[in-house]
Amino acid sequence: MRKLHKKPLIMATAALALTGTLAVGSAMAYFTTYTTAGGGVTMNMGFTETIPNETVDKDGKHVTITNTGDYDCFVRVTAFAPMKLTYTTPNGGWKAKDDGYWYYEGVLPAGETTPELNISYKFPEGKDKPEEFNIVVIQECTPVLYDENGKPYPDWNHVITTETTEDSKTTE
Template identity: 45%
Template structure:
């Protein structure tokens, strides 16, 4: 009986020692992972995306222009939202063209530091609103897409081709043109 207990104890001791040995090897690798580090100096400013800003004035109609404040050329589109009792009429530069999605697209590339020509939006409140004398909001939003260039150097919009294709078509040489 003593012999069997001795063997059981030795077997258990060997199992514990094997476990500790395996654990010791793993801990060494883990410690190396957690204690390794690298130092770096210096820095570089990274700008992601284009920066554009709406410039608008109101004198009975909205005078909308979009300034490209980024450091890369871009394409621009604008959409004006208001309630269903207000009618909007667009006019102004021939550079702006309506898309099927409610946006007006500027057909030229807006260079870094440049600005679009003016898009005029006349606002006509319905008789109902005028009788009530209530206020209403007219919201202008703009979006931009970076300009990409194909092999021949022709520009085209870089993002969401399905949306941008409604205002710009890419010709057989890959350039962008106004429909």
């Protein structure tokens, strides 16, 4: 049998191992590099916004709500004043609930306006009659959510509120 020379064999194996180690490092660097990009893009996902429209005359306040946002929403309204208020809906579309709010019956589509909700009051009489007083109208909206059957429902725990105050001067 032939005599094997151990020294050249060990040197060749070591050279092969070192070469393999260098290749693994390059492969790891190739697969683990990353990059970042600068700059940005402004993204608008849309919003829900409603604006109360009020007119005041001797009969009280006439309130409508316009959905100026990008999405359909549910709307509710309440008002505060130093005297008792009476609510009427000449064209329907509103319903009172026990929490003191008047709810628009249905979904208010984007770009649409609710029917009129009239808020009337009786002026105090006698010496206590003020020159003017405020009726504060608070309207809230919430985006439309859908259940698993596709039926729309409101989440009144997440509302967008608008408060308006317009002086109401007494008229003789």
